[in-house]
Amino acid sequence: MTAGLLLALLLGGGLGAGGAGWYFRRLLRRERREKQRQMEAALRRQVDEVFAVFQAIDGGVYVADMDTHEILALTGRDRGSFDASVVGGKCYEQAGAGRPGPCLFCTNRILLDTAGQPGPPVIREFRNPWNNAWYLAIGRAIHWFDGRLVRMEIAINITERKRAEEALRRSEQNFRELVENSLVGIMLIQDGEIIFQNPEQQRLLGRLPRSFNLEEFTAVHPEDRGKVRESYRKISVGLAPQVDLDFRLYTGGRLDDTALVWVYCRARPIDFQGRKTVLISMMEITRIKELERLLRLQDRMSSLGRVAAGIAHEIRNPLSGINISLATLRQIYDQPQHRGKVEDIFRRLATASGKIEAVVKRVMDFSKPGQLHPRAMSLNEPVSEALELAGVFLSKHRIGLEVELAPSLPPCRLDPGQIEQVVLNLLTNSAEAMENLPREAVRRLKITTRVLADGVELLVDDSGPGLAPGVQEKIMDPFFTTKPEGTGIGLNISHRIINDHGGSLETCAGKLGGACFRIYLPASAV
Amino acid sequence: MLLQNRDDLFAVLRQLNLLLVEDDELIRDSLELFFANEGCRLEVQASAEEGLQLVRVRDFDVVITDFRLPGMSGLDFLRVLQDMQPEAQKILLTAYMDEEVLAEAFRLGVHEFIEKPIATEDIEEALSRLIRRRRPDKQPLPEGV
Structure with missing residues (x-):
């Protein structure tokens, strides 16, 4: 350009002032046009470069004339709304308002300040009714490369975020309804x-x-x-x-x-x-508790029923003694020489009646219904009571009972009747399991109580067939039973009773080759 | 017919050797006194093991045993007795008539069962039946009967 100017001066000097003035004006005009063209090209390049950035966003950017609403340029990934084919069309035709003129929410007015200069950007969220997509729109008035003020709007597709927000809101509402109702x-x-x-x-x-x-x-x-x-x-x-x-x-x-x-x-x-x-x-769970109480009572009666034959024996033995003694008494009561024998018989009758009374009392104590009435006592007490109740039942099953009770157990808070019920359940379970052993098999049942660091434990270990694989996990479940006539409530209730006492009832590895149950009970705080 | 009444029964029983194996002290003592009062010889033992020691050295005509005994059961005791003294008459006392026990007892040739609670009448009837059954067999009874 500098070289051209020099040439013009040289030439102008040679051609004369009149012709030179015309030439220079033309040259200058051309020069200006060329400059403007170059500037516009530079600006257009800049706009293109800026627009290229927006090709990356989900959505797009467009520029529209603020008076005619004509779309001057547009770009974006969101094809359909931001397609090059809509350049030259009206922006409101693309907004989906279906109106013949500008949108009601057109931001043109607020993009310019009172002096008619570009104001701060206007940011809003809107839903495009045509494609139901949500956009975050940022609009601002800018100077277009030809000098006029135009509206540039960046629209970012936020449909996903909006949907997620809506889903969250709905889910929160659902949760609230669930919780409230x-x-x-x-x-x-x-x-x-x-x-x-x-x-x-x-x-x-x-x-x-x-x-x-x-x-x-x-x-x-x-x-x-x-x-x-x-x-x-x-x-x-x-x-x-x-x-x-x-x-x-x-x-x-x-x-x-x-x-x-x-x-x-x-x-x-x-x-x-x-x-x-x-x-x-x-x-x-008041009703459930009431039903459970009845179930416990039923279980208590059924465990008593299981040892009933043994109890019958305990009553019938002294009763036999009474019968036989009475027969003898009938023979000799009026013969003075037998006075010593008669007195002896009276003593026996009293002993026999005492034995019957003891058995009846034991049964009555056991079958007495009641709420949980825990008191501090040694675990050995209810264990011994249960062994007394089941004694004859166990020997009827030809079971060799080994009892090893720790001499001084720390006291636990126990309801003796309920613990006795649990122990009786375990004893009768063992005996019934060993029933199926071959006749000559040795039947051993070992009852052990031990002191632990923070409580006491009871082990009921037998030489029966043991628990079949898969049974162990289910054995405490309600209504689970391996016995044809079993109800499956005994162990479940025992488990609950021990839980109520803050302890645990579980199966464990025994030493006699059969099943082994372990009860842990916490020592009572002194 | 013989044994029309108690006196006849005890007249026979007085000539016999009787053994009772029973772990319940009350029953043992009261039966011992009852038979002693009738002038009969009833030996008593508290367990099958002690009973066996006795039957090894002495013969018995009638053996009464409880079924449930500590250690060896009454049935096992009768099984051994059957080998040693097949002629002995066997009576089983039991508090519960379990079918399995009954079947096994029959197999062992138990002659009578008495269910507890025992009354002396039950014992007298059982013994009467035993002796009546024995008589036609012409089994040698001790002299004087």
């Missing part, structure tokens, strides 16, 4: 304060104020408060990932017995809104 009482506790209670929980516990100090457990029956407190502590300090327990609860905030129900409760720590929270769910 659940038959299970649900509540959330943070730092001992109730932060949420669903309606069922409000029914169970009463509508408690936020400041209510739950950790005093005033709504829990005094006898169950200890185990509830202990379970809550375990969860609070992270000793257990979850606790399940049942206890008696005063409902609706009333502390009288008419408000008392049984609940099954599960507590587990969760992260709620970023804070350590305890999730507590509760179910009223």
Whole structure:
């Protein structure tokens, strides 16, 4: 260009002033046009480069004339809405409003400030009714390369995000409905304060104020408060990932017995809104408890029935003694020379009657229905009682009983009747299992009690056929039985009874080659 | 016919050697006294093992045993007795008439069963039947009967 100018000056100098002026003006015009063309090309290149960036986004960008709404340029990955074929068309035709003129929400007015200069960008979310897609639109007035002010709008397709948000909102709503209408009482506790209670929980516990100090457990029956407190502590300090327990609860905030129900409760720590929270769910199980009580009673009677033949023997023996002695007495009672014998017979009659009374008392004590009435005692006591009840039954089954009771067991909180029921169940189970052994087989049953570091244990070990593979896992399940006439409730109830005592009942490896059951019971706090 | 009444029965029994194996002290003592009062010789033992020691050295005409005994059972005792003294009459006492036990007892030639609770009448009837059955067989009874 500089060389051209020099040449023009040289030539102009030679050709004269008049012709030179015309030539120069033409040259300058050409020069200006050329400059403008180059500038426009540079600007267009810049726009193209900027547009190239937007080819990467899901959505697109377009530029439209602010007066005519004509689309001047457009790009983007979102084909269909951002197709090159729509350049030259009107932007509102693409917005899907189906209007002959500009959209109602056209942002043109707000893109310019009062001085008619470009204002700050306008950001909005909108749904395109044509393709149902959601866009995040950022609009701004910019200077087009030909100098006029145009509207540039970047539209980012956010349909996925919107759908996810909607799904989340729906799912939250569903969860809320589930929780609100659940038959299970649900509540959330943070730092001992109730932060949420669903309606069922409000029914169970009463509508408690936020400041209510739950950790005093005033709504829990005094006898169950200890185990509830202990379970809550375990969860609070992270000793257990979850606790399940049942206890008696005063409902609706009333502390009288008419408000008392049984609940099954599960507590587990969760992260709620970023804070350590305890999730507590509760179910009223009063009716279940009542049925279970009846079932336990039935099981108690049936275990008594299993040893009935032995008990009959224990009564019939002294009764035989009485019968025979009476026959002798009839012969000699009026003969003075037999006075010594007569007195002897009286003594025997008294002994026999005492024995019968002892058996009857044992049976009556055992069959007496009752709630759990635990008291501190040695595990040996109910174990010995059960052995007494089953003694004749066991010897009838030709079982060699070996009893090894630890002489001084630490006391446990036990309901003697219930523990006796469990032991009797285990003894009769063993005896019945050994029934099927060959006649000459040795039948051994060993009962052992032992002191442990934090409690006591009872082992019932036999030389029977043992538990078949696959039976072990199911043996405590309700209604699971291996006996043709069995009900399958005995072991299940035994398991529950031991659980109620805070202990455990499980199978273990025995030493006599048959089945072995182990009961662990915690020692009572002194 | 012989044994029309108790006196006849005991007249015969007085000539016989009787053994009772019973672990229940009350039954043992009361039966011992009952037979002693009738002038009969009833030896008593508390277990099958002790009973066996005795039958090894002495013959018995009638052996009464309880079924359920500590250690060796009454049936096992009778099985050994059958080998040693096949002529002895056997009576089994039991608190429960278990079919399996009954079948086994029959196989061993048990002559009578008495179910507990025992009354002296049951014993007297069983012994009467035993002796009546023995008589036609012309089995040698001790002299004087």
